[in-house]
Amino acid sequence: MGSINEIKASELNTDAFINEKAQEISDAVGDGLAINALSGGVDSSAVTMLGHRALGDRLKTYFIDNGIMREGEPQRIAELFKQLGVHVEILDGRKAFFSALKGLTDPEEKREAITQTFYKDIFGKLVKDSGAKYLLQGTILTDVDETIAGIKRQHNVFEQLGIDPEQAFGYQIIEPLVQLRKDGVRKLAEALGLPEEIYNRPPFPGPALAARVIGAVTEDKISVVRTATSIVEEELSSLGAFQYMAILHEDRVTGMRDGKRDFGSQIELRCWDSIDAREAKPTQVPYEILYKLANRIVDTVPGVVSVTYNVTCKPPSCMEAI
Ligand code: XMP
Numbered sequence: 001m002g003s004i005n006e007i008k009a010s011e012l013n014t015d016a017f018i019n020e021k022a023q024e025i026s027d028a029v030g031d032g033l034a035i036n037a038l039s040g041g042v043d044s045s046a047v048t049m050l051g052h053r054a055l056g057d058r059l060k061t062y063f064i065d066n067g068i069m070r071e072g073e074p075q076r077i078a079e080l081f082k083q084l085g086v087h088v089e090i091l092d093g094r095k096a097f098f099s100a101l102k103g104l105t106d107p108e109e110k111r112e113a114i115t116q117t118f119y120k121d122i123f124g125k126l127v128k129d130s131g132a133k134y135l136l137q138g139t140i141l142t143d144v145d146e147t148i149a150g151i152k153r154q155h156n157v158f159e160q161l162g163i164d165p166e167q168a169f170g171y172q173i174i175e176p177l178v179q180l181r182k183d184g185v186r187k188l189a190e191a192l193g194l195p196e197e198i199y200n201r202p203p204f205p206g207p208a209l210a211a212r213v214i215g216a217v218t219e220d221k222i223s224v225v226r227t228a229t230s231i232v233e234e235e236l237s238s239l240g241a242f243q244y245m246a247i248l249h250e251d252r253v254t255g256m257r258d259g260k261r262d263f264g265s266q267i268e269l270r271c272w273d274s275i276d277a278r279e280a281k282p283t284q285v286p287y288e289i290l291y292k293l294a295n296r297i298v299d300t301v302p303g304v305v306s307v308t309y310n311v312t313c314k315p316p317s318c319m320e321a322i
Pocket of ligand 1 (some may be wrong): 112203204205206207211243277313317318319320321
């Protein structure tokens with residue numbers, strides 16, 4: 001495993017980087033096919049544009065609908081890329097992900113189930129069927145650092161853990177963004193012609209809403225956290241915070257509704273100020289916004305009787321709850 005030379009955002013010459021990486025991708029793939037998965041996050045969006053510059057139609061881009069994305073996300077992202085001239089195929093993988101997650105409560109086991117379903121079951125089959133030998137993906141340096149440090153295994157890091165993707169899954173992985181951190185990728189995404197909605201998009205984790213359900217992940221729990229997420233994103237997007245989220249707790253608490261006891265669910269809200277996700281502080285969200293948010297959630301999201309706001313820094317907290 002070679003060490004990775006970091007390119008800081010301030011030193012990044014986007015034109016030179018785009019030319020160099022497009023050439024590397026083109027040299028590696030030759031006249032063959034490559035595939036990639038687009039989630040709509042800035043990393044996978046930048047890789048999609050870079051890959052299409054290098055390979056044109058020989059890069060097949062898929063949006064894997066794993067059932068744990070936000071409201072309407074697969075269709076919205078496919079439409080956005082259509083406007084940019086990139087065809088994205090939506091693949092329905094919902095059943096596979098929910099059955100792999102069934103009964104798992106441990107965070108790392110949940111991550112592992114998502115990783116295996118994504119890379120082995122879905123991509124293993126896609127690669128075999130398409131004849132592609134390469135998967136392009138948007139791993140960045142922070143993913144590698146945190147995985148090596150044992151803080152949290154990012155779903156997209158293999159080589160640094162001693163896993164050979166070719167042996168494990170049957171294809172090679174190309175990672176053109178691995179020298180960059182998030183701020184560098186945002187600069188690159190803008191230079192690649194992506195809209196601001198994408199290059200300034202708050203990060204969203206690979207394990208998606210499953211990272212925001214504490215304990216076992218079910219379709220019902222995902223639906224609760226998905227509705228709460230839409231409300232949180234609507235109410236907090238204007239604050240300019242680094243990331244904001246709703247988390248569904250496993251424990252239930254006593255509440256009351258219509259004069260009767262209601263033993264219901266708890267949602268925890270988190271909103272972070274951060275530069276690169278390595279350290280973060282809770283945003284000082286105005287109380288009126290929090291109050292409105294809490295009321296909207298208990299009024300709209302079935303079964304929720306308690307909403308709290310996290311005021312702990314990272315470290316020792318993490319940004320996500322699992
Ligand atoms: P944590 O929770 O580690 O989050 O403080 C730091 C940043 O990383 C994102 N995150 C993930 N992204 N796979 C991902 O692709 C993961 O397993 C994962 N866990 C956390 C998180 O959303 C935050 O931006």
